[in-house]
Amino acid sequence: METNSNAEIQFLNIGKRFGNVWANRDISFSIHRNTIHAIIGENGAGKSTIMKILFGIYTADAGAIKVNSEDVRFSSPIDAMKFKIGMVHQHFMLSPAHTALENVLLVDPKQNAFELYFKKEKIEKIKATAKLYKFDIPWDTPVKDLGVGVQQKIEILKLLCLDNQILIFDEPTAVLTPHEIDELLNQLLELKKQGKTVILITHKLKEVKRIADTITIFRKGQLVGTYPATELDEKEMASKMVGKPVSFEKRSFEKYPDPSVVLDLENVKFTENNKEYLLNFKLHRGEILGIAGIEGHGQEKLIPFILNSKRFNYSGKITILDKDAKSLGPYGARDLAIGVFPEDRLRLGVLPDLKAFQNFILGYQRKPKWFSKGTLDWKKIKNLTQSMFDKFKVEPNNINLDFNAFSGGNQQKIVVARELFHDPEIIIAAHPTRGVDIGAIELIHEQLIIAQEKGKGVLLISSELDELLKLSDRILVIRNGKIIGEHIRSGFSEKEIGRCMLGVVL
Amino acid sequence: MGEIDIFSLSFILSALRVSTPLIFAAQAGLLSEKSGVVQIGLEGFMLAGAFSGAVFAHLTHSSYIGFTLAFVCGALASLLFSLLVVRLKTDAIVAGTGFNFLMMGLIPFLTKFIFNSTGSTPAIPLEQRLSYEVTVFAIAIVVGIYFLISKTRWGYWIQFAGEYPDGLTACGVSVERVRWVSVLLCGGLAALGGASLSLFLSSAYSPLMTGGRGFIALSALILGKWKPVPTLVGCFVFGIFDALQIRLQGVPINGVIIPVQWIQILPYVLTIILLAGFFGRSQAPAFLGKR
Numbered sequence: 001m002e003t004n005s006n007a008e009i010q011f012l013n014i015g016k017r018f019g020n021v022w023a024n025r026d027i028s029f030s031i032h033r034n035t036i037h038a039i040i041g042e043n044g045a046g047k048s049t050i051m052k053i054l055f056g057i058y059t060a061d062a063g064a065i066k067v068n069s070e071d072v073r074f075s076s077p078i079d080a081m082k083f084k085i086g087m088v089h090q091h092f093m094l095s096p097a098h099t100a101l102e103n104v105l106l107v108d109p110k111q112n113a114f115e116l117y118f119k120k121e122k123i124e125k126i127k128a129t130a131k132l133y134k135f136d137i138p139w140d141t142p143v144k145d146l147g148v149g150v151q152q153k154i155e156i157l158k159l160l161c162l163d164n165q166i167l168i169f170d171e172p173t174a175v176l177t178p179h180e181i182d183e184l185l186n187q188l189l190e191l192k193k194q195g196k197t198v199i200l201i202t203h204k205l206k207e208v209k210r211i212a213d214t215i216t217i218f219r220k221g222q223l224v225g226t227y228p229a230t231e232l233d234e235k236e237m238a239s240k241m242v243g244k245p246v247s248f249e250k251r252s253f254e255k256y257p258d259p260s261v262v263l264d265l266e267n268v269k270f271t272e273n274n275k276e277y278l279l280n281f282k283l284h285r286g287e288i289l290g291i292a293g294i295e296g297h298g299q300e301k302l303i304p305f306i307l308n309s310k311r312f313n314y315s316g317k318i319t320i321l322d323k324d325a326k327s328l329g330p331y332g333a334r335d336l337a338i339g340v341f342p343e344d345r346l347r348l349g350v351l352p353d354l355k356a357f358q359n360f361i362l363g364y365q366r367k368p369k370w371f372s373k374g375t376l377d378w379k380k381i382k383n384l385t386q387s388m389f390d391k392f393k394v395e396p397n398n399i400n401l402d403f404n405a406f407s408g409g410n411q412q413k414i415v416v417a418r419e420l421f422h423d424p425e426i427i428i429a430a431h432p433t434r435g436v437d438i439g440a441i442e443l444i445h446e447q448l449i450i451a452q453e454k455g456k457g458v459l460l461i462s463s464e465l466d467e468l469l470k471l472s473d474r475i476l477v478i479r480n481g482k483i484i485g486e487h488i489r490s491g492f493s494e495k496e497i498g499r500c501m502l503g504v505v506l
Numbered sequence: 507m508g509e510i511d512i513f514s515l516s517f518i519l520s521a522l523r524v525s526t527p528l529i530f531a532a533q534a535g536l537l538s539e540k541s542g543v544v545q546i547g548l549e550g551f552m553l554a555g556a557f558s559g560a561v562f563a564h565l566t567h568s569s570y571i572g573f574t575l576a577f578v579c580g581a582l583a584s585l586l587f588s589l590l591v592v593r594l595k596t597d598a599i600v601a602g603t604g605f606n607f608l609m610m611g612l613i614p615f616l617t618k619f620i621f622n623s624t625g626s627t628p629a630i631p632l633e634q635r636l637s638y639e640v641t642v643f644a645i646a647i648v649v650g651i652y653f654l655i656s657k658t659r660w661g662y663w664i665q666f667a668g669e670y671p672d673g674l675t676a677c678g679v680s681v682e683r684v685r686w687v688s689v690l691l692c693g694g695l696a697a698l699g700g701a702s703l704s705l706f707l708s709s710a711y712s713p714l715m716t717g718g719r720g721f722i723a724l725s726a727l728i729l730g731k732w733k734p735v736p737t738l739v740g741c742f743v744f745g746i747f748d749a750l751q752i753r754l755q756g757v758p759i760n761g762v763i764i765p766v767q768w769i770q771i772l773p774y775v776l777t778i779i780l781l782a783g784f785f786g787r788s789q790a791p792a793f794l795g796k797r
Contacts, residue, residue: 078678095670113660
């Protein structure tokens, strides 16, 4: 790579190793001042790693970084911040117990210990910034009660409140609605207009194409190349990321003509935190029913609700596979043939510190099939885990690793493999491809379609409208805890669904 | 039959007196635990404070100087604890327990060395004993800590260090430094609790005089759900039962004299009952004790 004198940031032969795996190997490229620089690659390609090195979360094992031609070596984000580098993380840096406002207030360039925390002018400035970027944030709600989308906005807002020159965004749009993404992308362009340098880590090629000036592509820890955005189209980007040609075909659609209902919510009403929920829908055999909606509008309640895991007090009736859910209780519901991909797989789906094969029986650990002579039959569990690892092409193909050691896409593959292993009649998939790379997305989508074709009922909760449009037979829009619109596949319109999500009545 | 009127002034004063060491120690524990450092070493800090307070009061003939130097000694002792737990990331429970044992052993060694006695320090003259100003000071500390924790930026650093340290780091604040300072103040404050035992509740240091008060303070902290004012209330509850226990000793109830030992266990039994009943671990700082 050429060394350029106007480069704001230069990476010179950066290398980073975890154990004996190179997460980054011999990476050299430059980022120019006042550009939008996209860094793309599949999960585990090393694009987040290199940015974490720049931000001082990791230290490089080899190579050097120059910021404004000055050699730097950051050993913590505190060092990076002195060079006006800020980062929005993929995993939010928010305290769940504190309110949105308290979390934003923590960001402060001076960090004076003895000042009052709630300064009026500071709060006003934060709220003005939020307004400027059209972020609608419930300031006094603890973060743990907010949806992931809102949390992300808070996270982005924190960065915007600091006067940073270099802004790193790690997959910022993964949880936003199309409308919100639109706005965010416009804001990124606005930031560029104001002279900032924006680094965008993503695997959404559409966004890259729309706003990026320069694109750097990573594959398997190595640099593929850096290109002006005008030189590549989406297909070429994808091929360079994956290392082989990629096709973007849509699902060949065939509605399964089975009218029988596997999941039925009849006038289900309940109130939580003074918010009313009203759910009314049927899931048929052989259909993929999409649930669209802005994050935090009630879709996050669906799984705990259907599985009765929090014992909500509701009126109305839920019927799962011809059984009344109320009488089942959480254990009873879990024993039914339901596969669940929870929205936050690390928190709700697995025990990240346990081995992969131990996680493979989680949620099903009471099934007699795992036992022999009254104890868990680990040999059998390992064998079956291995067979599913092979089938789902989990990388690294080692069932003895800690769950934590896998990349996001592979973690999700393990969860999907586990849930599908028991041949469920109903599959509830919440944001199944969030933070997952292209290869894994294809695999997960394929599995959902196979399930649909086999006549299972699939409930797909997603904030990715593209995903919903690609897979669903019907899309229901949820807003303020209520189902407000039904869209049939033949009449899908991205615009109309987007408007419906925002509550804009035509 | 002796009268036990729990609304009498003398009973209230007595309850306030015995609450005082607990108030210091519980607020000390609050600072440490809010910042994410499990504080099982309160007992040790209290012992250090009780001892150093009595020694310096004796040497300088001023209880005020003794009281102040107890804070300094407690804070200095906390450096060892912080080195182990904050810097070297030792398990805080193990380090705290070890720290308590260290103080139990170190103090008799020092009394032998300084006073050639078997454990107690020489008593200070009665007129030098501290009075209820210590209690007032303790309550002022509670107000101060409430203000610090919930109103100042520093307080929010402490909260975030306990709730989500990575978020604090991402904002450019060193979690480790926040914890060092919290534990330093914790050591000093808990030592003041100890010094109020040896200079206010009595007039000398006697071996193991804290009698588990460090742990009772910890219980008050848990009962108070890691909040300064409810923790103060928790300390009063234990103080009232302690005062009651003192009053009940040797007093026949319906003509039966209950053995002293049975009455003395009252505060401890209460600790167990209250903790079993109200134990709200979910209220604890999310990252308390995680490394």
